[in-house]
Structures are given as structure tokens and as C-alpha cells.
Amino acid sequence: MIESFANILKDAQRGHYAVGAFNCFSLEQARGAIEAAEEAKSPIILQVAEIAELPDLPPIELMAPFCLELAAKASVPACLHLDHGKTLETCAKAIRLGFNSIMFDGAALPFEENVRMSAICAKMSKGAGCDFEAELGKVGDAWNVNDKADVFTDVEESARFIELTGIDALAIAIGNQHGKYVATPKLNIDRLKEIAARNPGTPLVLHGGSGTSIEDFKACVHNGICKVNVATALHTDVVAAIKQYVDTCPNPNYDELRNVIIRTNKAAVLRHMEIFESVGKA
Numbered sequence: 001m002i003e004s005f006a007n008i009l010k011d012a013q014r015g016h017y018a019v020g021a022f023n024c025f026s027l028e029q030a031r032g033a034i035e036a037a038e039e040a041k042s043p044i045i046l047q048v049a050e051i052a053e054l055p056d057l058p059p060i061e062l063m064a065p066f067c068l069e070l071a072a073k074a075s076v077p078a079c080l081h082l083d084h085g086k087t088l089e090t091c092a093k094a095i096r097l098g099f100n101s102i103m104f105d106g107a108a109l110p111f112e113e114n115v116r117m118s119a120i121c122a123k124m125s126k127g128a129g130c131d132f133e134a135e136l137g138k139v140g141d142a143w144n145v146n147d148k149a150d151v152f153t154d155v156e157e158s159a160r161f162i163e164l165t166g167i168d169a170l171a172i173a174i175g176n177q178h179g180k181y182v183a184t185p186k187l188n189i190d191r192l193k194e195i196a197a198r199n200p201g202t203p204l205v206l207h208g209g210s211g212t213s214i215e216d217f218k219a220c221v222h223n224g225i226c227k228v229n230v231a232t233a234l235h236t237d238v239v240a241a242i243k244q245y246v247d248t249c250p251n252p253n254y255d256e257l258r259n260v261i262i263r264t265n266k267a268a269v270l271r272h273m274e275i276f277e278s279v280g281k282a
Helices: 006-016 027-040 061-072 088-096 111-127 157-167 189-198 214-221 230-249 254-276
Strands: 019-025 046-050 076-084 099-103 131-136 169-172 204-206 225-231
Touching: 006 027, 006 046, 006 076, 006 225, 006 254, 019 076, 019 254, 027 046, 027 061, 027 131, 046 061, 061 076, 061 088, 061 230, 076 088, 076 225, 088 099, 088 111, 088 131, 099 111, 099 225, 111 157, 131 157, 157 169, 169 225, 189 214, 214 225, 214 254, 225 230, 225 254, 230 254
Parallel strands: 019 046, 019 225, 046 076, 076 099, 099 131, 131 169, 169 204, 204 225
Antiparallel strands: none
């Protein structure tokens, strides 16, 4: 069933668990994610990122209708979220396509420009009945070994940012990184606690969840993180399963390969839902 992004996160905040937001780059991944949510009786957020606009990936115009149909027919609360929208044009396109929530990523911009752009996107989203997420602070790039991801979200800036933009959720930087980690990240849980205490009404989001230890995930969930983005961990599991299938099956066929992707993504999503403590919370 379609549930609003804001309601899903508010329920998580009240229940002291986090909802997994799982990036889907194929129809098989989306199916596996929804099957996992229904089996776990967990709320779920399906995500399609602006990176899907690259030529070798299914565009959001194709992914959105399928994901929305899956979410609508699911037996658990579900929604479709635009991940890392970089431009007003992409955010507007996602709204027209029926996304339930939008994220504008202005974290690389100066604070005032991030505020200005995020406020515009928030107003545009809410005018169309969509919820809105923005990012403040520098979430590192784990593909770049020289990127130390040491620019944490400032506590007082987070409060100003929320007040000036009217967002529904804030993605923060506490040492987390996007992509495949080259080393175990060191998360600043004390900074997370400070941001959560300063902004008790706003659900907080952890990007770059792949590669984070179970202990750090738990610390985040127990101290204010209500949404965790997961992408790379899913892709890594799926690629490994495809390779094993092709290497070991005497006569590989396309239909079974699709099932391998669905089953593997489902298992990966289930594993994360258990860590985030959202199982049984639908």
C-alpha cells in the first residue's frame, strides 16, 4: 500500500527503528525488495536515483510506473523516493512521474545556496503533494581513497537549515560515505546524538549505508537515524550471485538468471531490515 514518506519516517522515529531505502536499478531488484518487505512485514522505501539517467541504466520514466505499481499492491507501507536529485529539472520530472517523495542533493553547495535550492524544491514538492528530503554536510565518496569524509554536519546549521527549508527529513554527514567502502568507516555517533537532540521533530537519514558495521548501524538506529539508504551492498550481492550461477550452471538461461537476481536482492534486503529493526513494524 502506498504510504507517505513523511508518515513512514515519523512512525520509525516514534518506534525507534529505521526504514531501509533500497535503490532499484532493475525491475528484478524492485520485485525482490518488495517481496522481502512483505515477508518481513516491514515498511519499505523504494528508491530510484538521478544516476539512473545515465545511458546504460533504465531511465526513471520506465522505473517509476513499475515501482509505483509494486508499492501500491504491496501488503505493507511502501513509497517511491527520488534519490539524489541534482537539479530542479530532475526533481520536477520525478514529481510529474508520480514519485511520493523527492530528495534534492545540494550538499556540495555553499550553505546559503543549499538552503535556497532546497527551499525551492521543498515548496515545489509540497505543492504537488510530495514529501521532501535534503542533505547537509559532506557525505564522502568511498570510491575516492583520498576523500576522508571529515566534514560533518554542523549542529546549529542543521537547525537553521530545517527552519529555512521546511523539509520532512534531513540526510546528515557523520563520517558515512557513498559507494563501496575502501576501509571501515568511523562514524561520529556523538555528533548524530547532538543533531537529533537539536532537531527532535525531524527524522534523520544515513546515506552510504553499504559497508557500515552492524554495531554502527545499531548505534545510528538507536540515536535518531530513521532512514538508511542501501545500494552498493545490494549490487555487490547480485553480481556475485550472477557470477556463481553462470560459472556453475551447465546451461544457464535468462529466466533463471532473473530469478537469481530477485532472490539475491530479496535476501540482501531482508538482512538489512533485520539490522534496522523494522521487521514486524508494518
